[in-house]
Amino acid sequence: MEKMPKKYYAFFTLPTMIAFAIAFFIPFLLGIYLSFTKFRTVTNSQWVGLENYIHAFTDNNDFLNATIFTVKFAIVSVVLINLFAFSLALLLTRALRGTNIFRTVFFMPNLIGGIVLGYIWLLIINGILINFGVDITYSAKFGFWGLVVVTNWQMIGYMMVIYIAAIQSISTEQLEAAQIDGANSWQILKNITVPLVMPAFTICTFLTVSNSFKLFDQNLALTNGAPGRASSMLALDIFHTFYGTFGYEGVGQAKAVMFTIFVAIVVLLQLRISRSREVEI
Amino acid sequence: MYAKKNLQNNITFIFLFILAILFLVPIFIVLMNSFKGRFFISDAPFALPNSQTFVGLKNYTVGLAKTGFIQAFFYSLFITVFSVGTIVLFTSMTAWCITRVKSKVSSIIYYVLIFSMIVPFQMVMFTMSKAANVLRLDNPIGIIVLYLGFGAGLSVFIFSGFVKSIPHEIEEAATIDGCNPIQTFFLIVFPILQPIYITVAILNTMWIWNDYLLPYLVIGSNYRTIPIAIQYLQGGYGSKDMGAMMAMLVLAIIPIVIFYLALQKYIIQGVVAGAVKG
Numbered sequence: 379m380e381k382m383p384k385k386y387y388a389f390f391t392l393p394t395m396i397a398f399a400i401a402f403f404i405p406f407l408l409g410i411y412l413s414f415t416k417f418r419t420v421t422n423s424q425w426v427g428l429e430n431y432i433h434a435f436t437d438n439n440d441f442l443n444a445t446i447f448t449v450k451f452a453i454v455s456v457v458l459i460n461l462f463a464f465s466l467a468l469l470l471t472r473a474l475r476g477t478n479i480f481r482t483v484f485f486m487p488n489l490i491g492g493i494v495l496g497y498i499w500l501l502i503i504n505g506i507l508i509n510f511g512v513d514i515t516y517s518a519k520f521g522f523w524g525l526v527v528v529t530n531w532q533m534i535g536y537m538m539v540i541y542i543a544a545i546q547s548i549s550t551e552q553l554e555a556a557q558i559d560g561a562n563s564w565q566i567l568k569n570i571t572v573p574l575v576m577p578a579f580t581i582c583t584f585l586t587v588s589n590s591f592k593l594f595d596q597n598l599a600l601t602n603g604a605p606g607r608a609s610s611m612l613a614l615d616i617f618h619t620f621y622g623t624f625g626y627e628g629v630g631q632a633k634a635v636m637f638t639i640f641v642a643i644v645v646l647l648q649l650r651i652s653r654s655r656e657v658e659i
Numbered sequence: 660m661y662a663k664k665n666l667q668n669n670i671t672f673i674f675l676f677i678l679a680i681l682f683l684v685p686i687f688i689v690l691m692n693s694f695k696g697r698f699f700i701s702d703a704p705f706a707l708p709n710s711q712t713f714v715g716l717k718n719y720t721v722g723l724a725k726t727g728f729i730q731a732f733f734y735s736l737f738i739t740v741f742s743v744g745t746i747v748l749f750t751s752m753t754a755w756c757i758t759r760v761k762s763k764v765s766s767i768i769y770y771v772l773i774f775s776m777i778v779p780f781q782m783v784m785f786t787m788s789k790a791a792n793v794l795r796l797d798n799p800i801g802i803i804v805l806y807l808g809f810g811a812g813l814s815v816f817i818f819s820g821f822v823k824s825i826p827h828e829i830e831e832a833a834t835i836d837g838c839n840p841i842q843t844f845f846l847i848v849f850p851i852l853q854p855i856y857i858t859v860a861i862l863n864t865m866w867i868w869n870d871y872l873l874p875y876l877v878i879g880s881n882y883r884t885i886p887i888a889i890q891y892l893q894g895g896y897g898s899k900d901m902g903a904m905m906a907m908l909v910l911a912i913i914p915i916v917i918f919y920l921a922l923q924k925y926i927i928q929g930v931v932a933g934a935v936k937g
Contacts (some may be wrong), residue, residue, distance in 0.1 A: 382760045386840040390756035391768060393749045394811050400794065401808025402775050405786035412786065419789070434711040461882040466678075469671055476672065482923060483679040489926075491869025493886040495909055497893075498685050501692065501905070505704035531682070536930060537742045544760045581934045595871050599890070617872075631785065638782045645777050 430632035440465075440607045441633055444615035451522060451611060452590035452644075455529050459586050460579070460610055463534045467541035468567075481542070485535035492532075494598020499528045503600075521601040521609030528596050530624040533589065537582045544578035545571060580652040587648050591641050612637050674743050686912060693718055693909045697902030714902065719910070720890070723904030728910055731888040738874070738884065739867045742806035743860050746814055749807060751856065754818030755848055756840075759827065769819065776812035780872060788876040797877050804915050805877065806867055817933055821855045822848070854932075861922070861929035868915075885911050 382390075413430055417423035434441045466484060470477050487495065503524050504513045514520045546572065556566050594613040597603070603618065605609035610618065616637060620630035699712040706712070723729060757765035787805065791797050794808065796804055798901045825848070833843045871886040879887050889911060892904050919926060 380841055382756065387756060387760060387764075389841065390844070391750045394753040394807065394815070395768065397804045397807035398772065398811045399774070399808070400786055400790060400796070401695055401780075401805040402783060402811075403771070405783035405790055406775075406778065407784040408790075466675075469675060472668070472671070474668055474672055474675075476675070480675050480679055481927070483682050485927060486916070486919060487682065489865060489869075489919050490912060491871065491886055493869075493871050493889050494911045497889065497908055498689050499905060501684055501700070501704050501901075502688060505688075505702065508702065531685070539927050539930055540934045543935070578934070585934070588777070594780075595869075595886070598871075599893075613779060613781050617784075620785055627785065633778070634782045634784075638778050641779055642777050655901075 387475060401588065409631055410635060412628065413635045413641060416628045417624075418627065426628065430628040431636070433626075433629045434633050434636070437629070440610065440615055440619075441612075444610045444612045447518070447522070447609065448591060448593075448611045451525060451593070455526055455533075455590045456586045458526065459530055459533050459537055460582055462530065463537035463582065464541050464575075464579075466534065466538045467545055468571075470538070471542055471545045481535075481539065485539055487532050488536045490532070492595025493599045495528055495532055496596045499524060499531070500600055503527070512644035518605065518608035521604070524600050525593070525596060525609075525611075528600060529590065529593065531616075532596075533586060537586065540582055541575060542580050544575040548574050576652070576656040580649065580656060583648055583652055584645065588641070588645055591644060612640075689905055689908050689912075693902070693905035694904075695902065697900050700901040700905060706767060711716070714915055716788065716908035718902035722906040722910075725900070726888040726892055727883060727905055728885070728888055731883045731885050732883050732910075732914070734799055735868060735884040738802055738806075739864055741800075742803045742810070742867050743863045744801050744806050746863050747809040747856050747859050750811055750814035751818045751849075751852060752844060753811070754815045755844055755852075757815075757821050758819045759830070760823040769815070772812045772815050774812075775809075776816065780809075784872065784876055791877045797881075799878065799882055802874060802877055806874065808864075809873070810863050810866070813933075814863065817859055817862075818852070818855060825851055847909055858929040858932045859927050861926050862933050865926075 412423060414425060414427060415423035416429075418428050470481055490498075500514065503520070506514050507516070507520065512520075514524055519640045551576075552570060553566060555569055561569070592613055593611055596618070597609070597611050597614045598617075601609040603614055607615065607618070612633075615631055619626050619633055623630075688704060692704055693715065694716075695708045695718075696714045699706075700710075701741065715789045753768070757768050758778045788797075791801065791805060795801060829851075830843050830847055844894070869886060870884075871890065872880075874884045875887050875890070878884075883891060889904075889907055892907060893899060
């Protein structure tokens, strides 16, 4: 169907697009505009040019620290989550007993929301740290590794399920042919399994990169940025700038614009790099 | 050779078994602490309840009263069910239409929706909650419109991927038989897309049920969903009731575990299908 009468086209697309305009598109454009103004409410704004963007860096180091913290966190979690998820997927595709139960267990934390997850682990991490007379707010390092543990616990199962599906879709003929040719299991893994699950690798890195950069709920529940703002990630820092600092709405919006550009660049780069490594057999 | 393989498998099994226990232990620790007095939790979370620390269901009754958890549960349920229903209906219609009608407008719609998937929520949180306020969407019914707007990107993306794989001859035959596009969609396309509805519904349920910031900003002061109720317990400094917190965490996890065990097969398939098309 190449053409559709206008009234039908409207019937199919308008409900979604009106909601999209209200929830996303208009707020997005308005947000860009407001980042160049000083405002308390949307209707009461005053053009200030790039002032907000300058303030985001000069008033304090929160935004810069949050950026560094977020990048470090994203690198560590993306690597660990994918490494663990892929290893588990390899183990669980070897036709052992109990495979299904293990898969069920490993996946489950993913359904629990970030706030609840954060408080579950806050209890456990503080329970361990109390033996050393401190708690998670003592140092940003504790907050950092706490967040790494929480997101690993949450996302390993999800990525594992995707890797399992990819590994299972490799045809047994290819594996058998390699075995007949005398390849050992390391060679099979390196030369057949890994290249063939590259598309799954692309999607899993995409999901973990974008989730790690946008992480908010777990950060709020686990440390709320403590000590001070030292364990704030970008999303939480922007939230605090908006709602925690009087008169900083414009700066918060400017930070949000930079955050958006940053995430967009990272995600597009990641997709480009890992797509280029996919092969077709 | 066989014996070696067997040994290897046994080691793997034991390793996975220990790992599975490690995955479950955090939840059991919370469950255990939910029966301990509020002052016995933070200091010794790994100690089993004993006659001195055991308080029965007191944390649950206190927590329920403090948070209005039961009400929160029904707000969460209402918002999730109706938002997911709205999303799958309207986004599948949009996805089918823009995939089949190849025009400039269609590709603009597609790319704008895809773009919205990358943008972090913080970019629009302030302006969106103001817009919701002005348009009177700041209630459990209005928030459905916001979820449709935010869920549109991913859902249209997944539906479009599958629509492309349906041969359009079937739809052309329906058109020749005199179906208008609405009839074609609901009589022909809708049944074919059934499995994808489950995928999209599950992905959106997992997101909306657990979502915190959007409902907190838009309806949080009048209507508490479960994540908002939990965060509310965190409250002011020093006044935090750890007992009530543990009990409410348990109550928040129970519906998720039931949902998961009942629909496990579909959830895992849904996640995989959603990822493969992505």
